[in-house]
Amino acid sequence: MKFVRDMEFEYGSVDQVTSLIRRVVAHNPSPFTFHGTGTYIIGHGEVAVIDPGPLIDTHIDALLNAVAGEKVTHILITHTHNDHSPAAAPFKAVTGAETYGFGPHMPGNYWKKIGYSGPLSGDLDFAPDHILKDGDVIYGDGWSFEALHTPGHIANHLCFGLKEENCLFSGDHVMGWSTTVVAPP
Secondary structure: OOOOOOOOOOOOOOEEOOOOEEEEEOOOOEOOOEOOOEEEEEOOOEEEEEOOOOOOHHHHHHHHHHOOOOEEEEEEOOOOEOOOOOOHHHHHHHHOOEEEEOOOOOOOOHHHHOOOOOOOOEOOOOOOOEEOOOOOEEEEOOEEEEEEEOOOOOOOOEEEEEHHHOEEEOOOOOOOOOOOOOOOO
16 A cells, blocks of 8 residues: 655645535644644534644634634544644634543553653643544534544544545544554553
8 A cells, every 4th residue: 555645735724625624734744743734624604623733823823714704613633642632722712612522631551650751742631522432423514423432543532434525534543644653552
């Protein structure tokens, strides 16, 4: 299987992926984020946002500009790594939308057992307003998602199946450009 590494985009701009899906890429390129974290806007008028991304002011501003004139009704979080969920708090503060996710970051006891005391890559401040479990369905105006619990990349990882597009938002569970990291425990 070949990895797909070609991607045309411009930081801060909104790309129309399908008639129902738009994408804004955060300017946080790295070996773990490829060109940057993808944030997705689903719907028109009343929208959901998947993975608001890292705490980068220009990215949060780009997201707010992308949904100007629309009502954000749901903020969906695939997982609590620092490139996916931290922007949820300031984005929620402006939009008033509630957050949905599997739960808070779960670093487990593995790191303590091996004596690691350095920084972890988790968003320890995030706790969803609505806790989702495998199979839960979320409805919005013209769209619906099924939450799929997919531990592996991280214990609280969810994928979201967009029924209207027969599309899966895989967070970091599946990536087209690289093999994902599966961190203990």
